[in-house]
Amino acid sequence: MTGSKKPNEKFFPGKTRRHDYKGNVKSKVITLGAVFTILTASCSACSPFNVEETGSNMQFLEPEPAENLIRVGFSQLGSESKWRRANSVSIKDALTVDNGFFLQFNNARQTQENQIKAIRGFISQQVDYIAFCPVTEDGWDTVLREAKDADIPVIIVDRQVSADESLYTTWIGENMRQEGENAGLWLAKMLEDRGKSHDKINIIELLGTRGSSSQIGRSIGFDTVCDRHPNWVLLDRDDGEFTTAKGQEVMSGFLRKYDDIDVVVCQNDDMAIGAVQAMQEAGIDLYSDDKPIIISFDASRQGLEMVMQGIIDVDVECNPASGPQLSEVIHDMEQGNQVAKAYFMNEEVFTKDNASKFVDDRSY
Ligand code: AHR
Secondary structure, three states, rough: OOOOOOEOOHOOOOOOOOOOOOOOOOOOOOOOHHHHHHHHHHHHHOOOOOOOOHHHHHHHHOOOOOHOEEEEEEEEOOOOOHHHHHHHHHHHHOOOOOEEEEEEEEEEOOOOHHHHHHHHHHHHOOOOEEOOOOOOOOHHHHHHHHHOOOOOOEEEEEEOOOOHHHHEEEEEEEEHHHHHHHHHHHHHHHHHHOOOOOOOEEEEEEEOOOOOOHHHHHHHHHHHHOOOOEEEEEEEEEEOOOOHHHHHHHHHHHHHOOOOOOOOEEOHHHHHHHHHHHHOOOOOOOOOOOOOOOEEEOOHHHHHHHHHOOOOOEEEEEOOOHHHHHHHHHHHOOEEEEEOOOEOOOOOOOOOOOOOHHHHOOOO
């Protein structure tokens, strides 16, 4: 946490806000009846609110002191990967009734249109805070302006947006460029250790959702290192959409097209699993010394197990546990404290040397 603890009126322009989420002074009151109405509305097919039937959201039905809860509308971009599902669990586990929250959680099923609809729904319901994981970097200006005009603070989670930063309050997420650069630096060191620093190295890349800040950041970070090595040749890159199925499809295509791939960069573990399946189908021995080097991101449990088996060579962590930080930032704002403009999650790089120490603690 880098936020200082000074009162900051800019988050609450023209409003009397709640000073203590368990206390008395509030601008908005939510009653048990309203909780029930919202929950019912959320379950209807036409509603943009998709309060899920499992997890901490069910606590809305408990006879809690609902009038004291902080209302947060959260738009999750989808559930394309294990990482994403872990991120959703982290948010729901942190924004519980016990922790002072009434969470409206929406799954946008991978489309920006659904996310914008959900955010507009949260605005019309006058929630206290809006948080969302943006599926792509561009295209948020209008809806962010609408939230600002409605005096609702917006917290961006995980990926970033290209919109002017005056349109949102803060961002909590991962350093995607650094992740990509870490992958490139690891490759340079590994080639040096193997005495291959000057060999021609053919690389292919399976990209995450095109236009997402995770894809853009990881690509820029990796390219930065690539550019320092004229002997590294980027043969091809294509969109694997952060999923196993698409990763397998794209990798099969590359294997048909190229017979001299030295390095496969998969921008997440789900795609790496798909790529490995494609390599197995193509008869590549994944345990031999001359298999392609596999670089992956996320460091899920399965990813780390594959590192320990020597199938994935390096797994650059992307930390999905942003829920507690989101909760802390909102509580800080509730108390009138100033919050930072950006919060970076802690992230590691895993190889055979250290993966076994961390694998058992993985939640995803
Ligand atoms: O934005 C984070 C990325 O999105 C993760 O690497 C990926 O697994 C997820 O779907």
